[in-house]
Amino acid sequence: MGTRAVSKPAPKDSAVRIRTRARPADLRALRRLVASTGVFYPEERAIALELLQERLRRGAKSGYEFIFAERRGELVGYCAWGAVPLTKDSFDLYWIAVAPSAQGLGIGRRLMALAERAVARRGGGRLYVETSSRAAYARTRGFYLAAGYLRVARLADFYAPRDHKIVFCKTVARRERAAAPPRRSNRRAYSSRESR
Numbered sequence: 596m597g598t599r600a601v602s603k604p605a606p607k608d609s610a611v612r613i614r615t616r617a618r619p620a621d622l623r624a625l626r627r628l629v630a631s632t633g634v635f636y637p638e639e640r641a642i643a644l645e646l647l648q649e650r651l652r653r654g655a656k657s658g659y660e661f662i663f664a665e666r667r668g669e670l671v672g673y674c675a676w677g678a679v680p681l682t683k684d685s686f687d688l689y690w691i692a693v694a695p696s697a698q699g700l701g702i703g704r705r706l707m708a709l710a711e712r713a714v715a716r717r718g719g720g721r722l723y724v725e726t727s728s729r730a731a732y733a734r735t736r737g738f739y740l741a742a743g744y745l746r747v748a749r750l751a752d753f754y755a756p757r758d759h760k761i762v763f764c765k766t767v768a769r770r771e772r773a774a775a776p777p778r779r780s781n782r783r784a785y786s787s788r789e790s791r
Contacts, residue, residue, distance in 0.1 A: 611672075611702055612665045613709065617650045621663065624670035631694050634731045643690055646675050659689070662709050664702050671697035674706040676713070676722070684720025686767075691724075707742050715770035722767050723747075728759035739763040 625647055629640045649657040658680065664672035672693040679685040688710055693703045714722050724739055726732050728749070740746070744763035753760035 610666070611697075611700075611705070613705070614663050614665070615661060617647060617661050617663075619651060621661075621670065622647060622651075625673065628670050628673065628694055629690075629692055631696075632692055633695070634735075635692075643675070643692075646689060650675075660710075660713065662706050662713075664693075664697075664706060666697060670694075672702040672706055674710050676710045678717070679723070684718060686714050686717075686720055686722045688722055688724040703738060704742065711765070711767050712770065714767045719767045719769035722765050724763045726761050726763070727754055728757075728761050736761060736763075 622644060626640070626644060629635050629643045635643070646657075646659050647661065650659045650661060658677045660676050662674050662676075663670060672691075674691040675689040676686060677689065679687050688707075691703060691706055691710075693706075711722060714720060722744075724744060726735050726739070736746075740763075742765070744765045746761060747764045748760075748762035750760040750762070752758070
């Protein structure tokens with residue numbers, strides 16, 4: 596949600612490392628990250644932490660999947676997503692946030708693409724994302740549109756008077772598994788330079 600659609604070149608020392616395994620230390624880092632964006636209310640920030648706590652407590656059974664982006668050992672972006680219960684092929688992107696110091700480097704797009712690939716590996720389907728109509732989320736809505744999401748719903752006064760829920764959706768195609776490479780023979784192959 597705290598991302599930009601425009602990228603600027605990343606400095607050479609800013610290699611971003613991606614991981615999917617949640618760690619207890621992520622709780623403190625995530626608290627800092629979502630607070631740093633300046634757009635989430637305290638109640639929203641608490642929910643971001645609850646999802647991570649649930650993942651740490653229950654693992655995959657929680658239904659929450661995470662992708663973390665780190666730069667120089669600091670959490671600079673993340674997304675949380677999962678299958679929508681009681682649906683065949685619907686998924687929610689619950690959270691996506693990038694630290695202001697790392698916005699515009701393509702981290703949000705990379706996180707989004709990785710979540711989409713993970714959905715594709717699970718058979719594909721519709722990936723939904725919800726956001727607010729508040730002015731603070733204008734860049735966020737532009738980010739989703741630039742990523743190929745379509746605005747599919749507007750729920751008037753959902754969060755508060757004049758704060759509507761905007762729902763975006765993208766259909767993610769099933770990703771076919773790559774064919775396995777040919778098995779290697781145990782027989783030794785000789786080159787023309789080797790004696791036979």
